[in-house]
Amino acid sequence: MSVQPFDAKRQSRGAPGASMGAGGEASCYENLAGAAARPRISSTSPAAQAAVAMSTPSVSTASDTPSSTHLVLIPSYNPGEKLDETVRSARAQWNPVWVVVDGSTDGSAARLQAMAERDPGLHVIVLPANRGKGGAVLAGMEAAAARGFTHVLTMDSDGQHPAQLISGFMAASQAAPEAMVLGLPKFDASAPQLRVQGRRLSNLFADVETLWAGIGDSLYGFRVYPIAPLTAIMQRQMWMRRFDFDPEAAVRLCWAGVRPIRIEAPVRYFSAGEGGVSHFNYVRDNLLLAGMHLRLVSGFALRLPLLVGRRLFP
DSSP states (O other): EEEEEOOOOGGGOTTTOOOOOSSOOOOOOOOOOOOOOOOOEEESSSHHHHHTOOOOOOOOOOOOOOOOOOEEEEEEOOOOTTHHHHHHHHHOOOOOOEEEESSSSSHHHHHHHHHHHHHHHEEEEEEOOOOHHHHHHHHHHHHHHTTTTOOOOOOSSSSOSGGHHHHHHHHHHSSHHHHHHHHEEEEEETHHHHHHHHHHHHHHHHHHHTTTTOOOOOOOEEEEHHHHHHHHHHTSSSSSSSSTTTHHHHHHHHTOOOOEEEEEEEEEOOOOTOOOOOOOOOHHHHHHHHHHHHHHHHHHHHHHHHHHHHHOOO
């Protein structure tokens, strides 16, 4: 159990993987029953391929030791009724799970705090004001780094991402900790075609900006990031705080030499009647992406000799 109002100046340094209770004691974690899926992986790393291929469905028990290096990080802003199910599904697959409440005004913070009171493997950080997805992820990563964690798996709080693949993604990351593990979305009939087709342009820009380093899909947020390089990148600039976070994170990590591993993963869009909530604004967020790619193309031009050298002499 852990519920934490965010204060960057007062991040406690507990034992790696330990969640600190109100009195300062390190709480133990509980891992609920779950099964590890066996996803398709696309990677140049034999170790990462072997890790996922060898992962077999298993049932976790409450006595399982929590990971001291990898955690699930869920940024959340007014997510709707799918939040509770998403958190429970993530906890069934991994321990620990952290949720960053990003200035939500829908009462979800209180629900999460009640869940954390009953679940030692759930940690909640409450931000007093909305910072955007990237800002919430950065706050979570800074707090995680202070506890000794090295990697975070990010997933949306609205149920779109496949919690059953958490174990497979984590296995790939643990086999290749220097890499980032990126979900390669497989859309079903629920996906809005305008968004499916529109993301192809962003993906093309990301391929050009990295000389086709292998990002796959620039916008899919179901990923495992190494904390140290991503935090350092974000702390040096004011961007990557909102909808521009996922594509810019992938591109800039590629520039920094972090190799991408791609794993296929389904994505499900829920209608309003099914409890789905979307904060995507076609005009505002597409303008944000356009400005982001202008920045990245400029950065690509400056880094072109370095990127060419890496491709010629890997």
